[in-house]
Amino acid sequence: MKRRAFAICVASACAFGPALAVNPDEKLADPTLEARALALSREIRCVVCQNQSIDDSNAPLAADMRVIVRERIAAGDGDAEVKNFLVSRYGNFVLLRPPMRADTWFLWFGPALFLIAGAAGFAAYLRRPAIPASQAVPELSADERRRLEELERRGGA
Amino acid sequence: MRFSAAIPFALMALIGAGLALGLTRDPRQLPSMLIDRPLPAFDLPAIANGGGFSSADVAGKVALINVFASWCSACRVEHPTLMRLAAAKRAPIYGVDWKDKAEDGAAWLRRYGDPYVATGLDFESRLAIELGVTGAPETYIVDKSGRIRYKQIGPITDEVWAETIEPLVASLEQETGS
Known part of the structure; x- marks a missing residue:
């Protein structure tokens, strides 16, 4: 039972894919052109939200840009031509991969x-080196050694 | 030893300075690609009151093309300035009612006043995308030969007008249109 529920979940996830902002009425009838439009839309920055692609964005301007991308693809433009159209108006910033x-x-x-x-x-x-030569502990002088010995003798008594 | 100990601090200071400089810049102010390029051809339909306008109407004179909308709150900020400019007849201002319902745009102009010599509707962002509009309000200044010479992102305040746009309009009017 559990396995069947899991299978249904996987199947429906494959069938519907991730939730996208593309409205059904924006889609092109030809699936190959639509696939190209979708791939291209993911490369184009929404200039309103700035960190989303126009495919992810719900901004009205992004929706209008998706429509224009699809129109130009339907009119026979190549991917580079569509990108150039937008770059010449918005600059390289409009490309998510500069x-x-x-x-x-x-x-x-x-x-x-x-x-x-x-x-x-x-x-x-x-x-x-663990201790640089300049910071090495200097040897005790004869005087200091004598004092140390005396202190040890007194402390040990 | 002393010198090398200062390197991390110097690096941090450098990175900090770079980031501090970044904070002073507004990422929304995209530089316009259309400066010195000709105004694209367009023909906008009218919103409810009066006629729309086309690129031919704007040709041959120094003009302002102002992108506004009834949903745009910053447009309310610049509106009194536009009204004063229209009353002074300094330069014609054309209105582009962007992504708006015609009746909403018309009602907005009736309510607050209409500073435009003509107003067209751009519901589907056709002209907006041609112009590289990223938000409203935005204002484009066109010279006599029909080229875009300046783009103001955000409201035209009295300060922006006096310090930037008025001097530019004055110098563009001195140019002979070619």
């Missing part, structure tokens, strides 16, 4: 640089 260019190298490789710098710093810390 293009790799001279001015975005730090964005793409910055985290790796920080990781390498941190690892190098940590390695240098680990390889440092």
Whole structure:
């Protein structure tokens, strides 16, 4: 019984997929074009909410952008052309994956640089001698040794 | 030894300074891609009162295109300034009623006053997406040759008008349209 309930859950999850903001009336009739529109919508940033794709967003402007993406795909535009249409109006910011260019190298490789710098710093810390020569405990002088012996003798008595 | 001990503090100070600088910038202020590009062609239908307008109506003069909506609370903030500008007839202001019902936009203008020489409806964000609108209010300044020269994100306050837009309008009016 439990197994059957589980199977039904899995089957329905596969059938319906994750909940999306796309309204049924926005969808294209052709499933291959719709799949392309969906993939493209996930790459385009909603400029109202800024950290969601237009596919995830419920903002009215995102809905209008989904419609325009689908219109252009239906009109025969390639993926790059649709992206260029939006980039020329909103800038590269509208792409959730910014293009790799001279001015975005730090964005793409910055985290790796920080990781390498941190690892190098940590390695240098680990390889440092336990007590540097400059901080080594100096030998006792003859005077000090005599005092120490005397203190030990008195303490031990 | 002394010197190397200062490195982590220097790094922290550097990162802190970078983050502090980041805090002073508003991520909503996206730089416009359309500066110096021609105004896209459009023809907006009228909202309930009066005629709509098209890109041809705006051509040949320095004009303001103001994106507003009845649901937009910040538009109420700039509205008195727009009314004063309209009364002074400094430059024509065209209204784009964005993602709004025509009757709601018209009722809003009846209630608070209508500063626009013409108002068009953009319910499906056709013009808004062409212009790269990210929210309301936004205002575009068009020069005599029909190019977009400035984008104001957020309300036009008296301060914004006096310090930024008025000087720009004055200098654009000196230009000869080509």
